[in-house]
Amino acid sequence: QVQLVESGGGLVQPGGSLRLSCVASGSGLAQYAVGWFRQAPGKEREGIFCISKNGDTTLTSPAVAGRFTASRDNTQNTMYLQMNNLKREDTAVYYCATSDLVDTCRAVHYANWGQGAQVTVSS
Numbered sequence: 001q002v003q004l005v006e007s008g009g010g011l012v013q014p015g016g017s018l019r020l021s022c023v024a025s026g027s028g029l030a031q032y033a034v035g036w037f038r039q040a041p042g043k044e045r046e047g048i049f050c051i052s053k054n055g056d057t058t059l060t061s062p063a064v065a066g067r068f069t070a071s072r073d074n075t076q077n078t079m080y081l082q083m084n085n086l087k088r089e090d091t092a093v094y095y096c097a098t099s100d101l102v103d104t105c106r107a108v109h110y111a112n113w114g115q116g117a118q119v120t121v122s123s
Contacts, residue, residue: 001026001027001112002024002025002027002029002031002032002098002112003024003025003026003112004022004023004024004096004097004098004113004114004115005022005023005025005114005115006020006021006022006094006095006096006114006115006117007020007021007022007023007117008020008021008117009094009117009118009119010118010119010120011120011122012086012119012120012121013121013122013123014086014087014088014121014122014123015085016086016121017082017083017084017085017086018083018119019080019081019082019083020036020080020081020083020094020096020117020119021078021080022034022078022079022080022081022096022114023076023077023078024077024078024079024098025077028074028077029074029077029078029098030053030074031053031100032053032098032099032100032112033050033051033052033053033098033099033100033101033102033103033104033109034050034051034072034079034098034099035047035048035049035050035051035096035097035098035099035104035105035107035110036048036049036050036079036081036094036095036096036097037095037096037097037107037110038090038092038093038095038119039092039093039095040089040091040092040093041091041092043092045095046061046092047060047061047105047106047107048060048061048064048068048070048094049061049068049069049070049081050103050104050105051070051071051072051079052102052103053102053103054102054103055072056103057070057071058105060105063089064083064090067083067084067085067086068081068082068083068084069081069082070082079096081094081096083119086119086121087121088121089121090119090121091119091120091121091122092119093116093118093119094116094117094118094119095113095116095117096113096114097110097111097112097113098110098111098112099111
C-alpha cells in the first residue's frame, strides 16, 4: 500500500506562492491516479485537480483556475501543486491522494491520503 507524505505548506501573504509536494513510498506512483483536495475550516472537502495514470489533468475547482497547476513526476514518485496569486479564501488543509482507478476525480475513489498540509494566506 502506498504511503504519502506532504510538504511545502505554510503561511504566505495574499498574492504569494507556495508549492506543495507529495512523495509516495511503498508503491510506485505510476500505478495510481492522483488528486489534490482541500478542506477549509467549516467547509466540506473540495477537489482541486485530478491526474489520471496517463497524465491527463482535470481541474475540478473553478476557484483556482489560472492560479494553481498540478503535475506528477513518476520517476521521482512525487506529485506537485503549484499555487500562485494566493488569496485568503485559499486558506485550508491541502491533501494529496491516490486511487487505483485509471482516471477519477471523485474523492470516494481515493483510498490513500497524505497527512495534510496547512496553507494559511494572511497579511
